Amino acid sequence: MIHQEELHIATRGRGTDDVTGQVQAVLSEAEITVGTCNVFVAHTSASLVVTENADPQVRRDLEAWLSRAVPDGDPLFRHTAEGPDDMPAHVRAALLETSVTLPVSRGRLALGTWQGLFLFEHRLAPHTRRLIVTVVGA
């Protein structure tokens, strides 16, 4: 059995949004007990990341590390037409995930105790991001 649905997430600019609940809601409609749930972000300047959902400092620190490793306005970059955060967003997207496949067990995302799935907006300005959720299972 296959079930596919799109989600549209309005981001508030650079940072993370927990989308675990919205993906679980799609999965619940799929009526699949066991299998996989693939989440794909249809953009090259936003990412998906599975990380700790307990302490928000984890995402703050991840952002701090990325900001230092891939600084905005780096003179290394030539693709700068859309601003100093444009090319860093593409590098971040290459380093994190565009597509994440989560296991499904007993009709639920089989995440660990502290795991959440986050949409990571890399651009400074808010965007509406399109996610495609595809559930495969039985």
Next chain:
Amino acid sequence: MIHQEELHIATRGRGTDDVTGQVQAVLSEAEITVGTCNVFVAHTSASLVVTENADPQVRRDLEAWLSRAVPDGDPLFRHTAEGPDDMPAHVRAALLETSVTLPVSRGRLALGTWQGLFLFEHRLAPHTRRLIVTVVGA
């Protein structure tokens, strides 16, 4: 329904090749309307990356960032038998993707407007790289 096929891509040395069309061609043979298409590179010194396909400077800048973050000939590395680009290629492969799962919708790869799937050769010399494309769907 499952369909699997191998692609052999001749790279020209370090850099990116757009393989979206070749993967779409495999998908078209699969006669699957909705599902997922997994692409796997059977090597540890080349990667897959989903990134912008409009401005080639994006891939040039991504390469520039990787060259600075994981420099060839870094004295940190001991695995140097195959040359100064050998171990950096493995680190780049760990940072980017060995396996990418793309959603399939209406028989097409459901990529965003500016997204392409690229094979990223990390070695300086040209290689023939083997991709395994597995389509699962209905």
Next chain:
Amino acid sequence: MIHQEELHIATRGRGTDDVTGQVQAVLSEAEITVGTCNVFVAHTSASLVVTENADPQVRRDLEAWLSRAVPDGDPLFRHTAEGPDDMPAHVRAALLETSVTLPVSRGRLALGTWQGLFLFEHRLAPHTRRLIVTVVGA
């Protein structure tokens, strides 16, 4: 056909363990000839990585690069309650993979000649890590 099983891997602290054989064993029970095998690590401070299995120096060098790029005890980090290796473990987990999908061909993981699947423990202390293996195929 879908087959899902959990693996519990006792790590010895920071470093890599080859789990290819254990994942192949799950696959063998699945009696699936062609398809995909997803491996998911249910933790945010350990990763999966597909890399060279021939020369152990490759994993030593990968660890050396990560230790330099994401140093323990970095004053950048605020999420430090569990120690100097806590937040670096989360950053490493974001950079490497939480979920890897491998192709299955003739009932075997269709890996390249030198490819192995490794569990990468990022914490300094030993942990027991839970992997969820989901095989989809025919």
